[in-house]
Amino acid sequence: MKIAFYGSSLLSSYWNGAATYYRGLLKALSQLGYDITFYEPDVYDRQKNRDIEPPDWCNVVVYEATPHALMQVAASAREADVVVKASGVGFEDEALLRAVLDHARADALTVFWDVDAPATLGQLRDEPDHPLHRALREIDLVLTYGGGDPVVWAYRALGAAECVPIYNALDPETHHPVAKDKRFACDLAFLGNRLPDREARVEAFFLDPASRSGDQHFLLGGSGWGDKQLPANVAWLGHVGTRDHNAFNVTSKAVLNISRDSMAANGFSPATRVFEAAGAGACLITDAWLGVELFLVPGEEILVARDGNDVAEIMRTLTPQQAKAIGASALRRVLAEHTYALRAAVADAVFRRHFERPTVEAAE
Structure with missing residues (x-):
């Protein structure tokens, strides 16, 4: 199963607190058999401050911070079974969300993955015309890296079909005891x-x-x-x-x-x-x-x-x-x-539940 993941950065943690989360979770998902491509814009000097090289468990596409490059990578969403737009990508987030949804196949699972739900929900409360209000009624699934029931209830009140927290966790291969320095x-x-x-x-x-x-x-x-x-x-x-x-x-x-x-x-x-x-x-x-x-x-x-x-x-x-x-x-x-292997199992179950759900036509 192919995942197209549009996020801030997998390669750099520079001004990017979500890097560890992305790395741990996507590596664990790849170990479950997912074929993942991560799309990240070249912004905030992150590419000059990489702390990992492109991993073997995920294809990484770095694109220029231009409208043309954005539309090119958004078009790749049509190749994926699961299309993920994360919050806080850092370049034209609203345009990217719209373009990704427009290019996703009708049979694909579309996901908004919120890595800062309190901030996103606060913005939605303050901006009733924010494009995400409309998009939430089109998106199949909202995942968040925290928030519990308050965030789930808030997203459902805004029209989300489903919201599931996938919490931060540990990748034991990356974070483990070492000698003191x-x-x-x-x-x-x-x-x-x-x-x-x-x-x-x-x-x-x-x-x-x-x-x-x-x-x-x-x-x-x-x-x-x-x-x-x-x-x-x-x-x-x-x-x-x-x-x-x-x-x-x-x-x-x-x-x-x-x-x-x-x-x-x-x-x-x-x-x-x-x-x-x-x-x-x-x-x-x-x-x-x-x-x-x-x-x-x-x-x-x-x-x-x-x-x-x-x-x-x-x-x-x-x-x-x-x-x-x-x-x-x-x-x-x-x-x-609290390992990413356990968190990935939750995400995998949610994804598979969507694809196993009968369509309206099949039900008839």
Whole structure:
């Protein structure tokens, strides 16, 4: 079965938080027998900052950010059995969605795969004339990488025929325990790009606790923080490529996950870094969000902080032995219940259910 997948980037994680999700899930789907082609635009200097080369489990087509090139790759949708347009592609998203739907065969399964459902739903609430409103009534299936029942209900209220969360997860071949790396030695590490709807939470959950923990060393990784005033005990690393994520996660005593505003408010949206860190056996501290206990047990497999005061208190009392035990428990849990192989099996079942569904003509 052929999948045409139109997304932001498979080859680069540069300003592209969905890269790990795409890689893990599409590799697992290919292992189930899917023939996948991923179409990504050459934007945001991602091709200059690749952190993987084209894999053997997926054909990757990089196209120029021009209307002509967009229409050329959209025409390839006619060759696929499953046609996926992801959210946040980064170049003419609305035009791409319309062109892909227009070129998809009548018997193909059309999918809108939302990798940032809270943001997309917020935009749809604010823009009643947004083209996605119309498209949702044509699309067969909406998949999301988080959100739980609130997102499912919201999409169905907007006219989606079906909505299924396919959560972030772990690829054990990519994220796993490694030796510590002195470049990342610290007490608490946080990795995340500087984004408008995350910055205030980074200040509250990371920078403020750091300013009150002068005897501890903090590391900040991610793009965009160069002109940010940081406490003296916080070192900024810049962009940390995916090849260094395992070492980044295992070297520090603990790593911190901070949700964006919309993700935290919606809940049921564990970020890729949650599973990356757990897969490396790291001790993870996360800001509180609804549904965290569905993925990891608070206090045993993950530490949950309601605010910066909680982060500071956790770091004051957390011993290396406790951190190691929590990381080991998290690793066991994600390997058992939260791998991309398991997530791909869910997606595969949804796809096959569509193709096995009788048509109107057959029913008559």
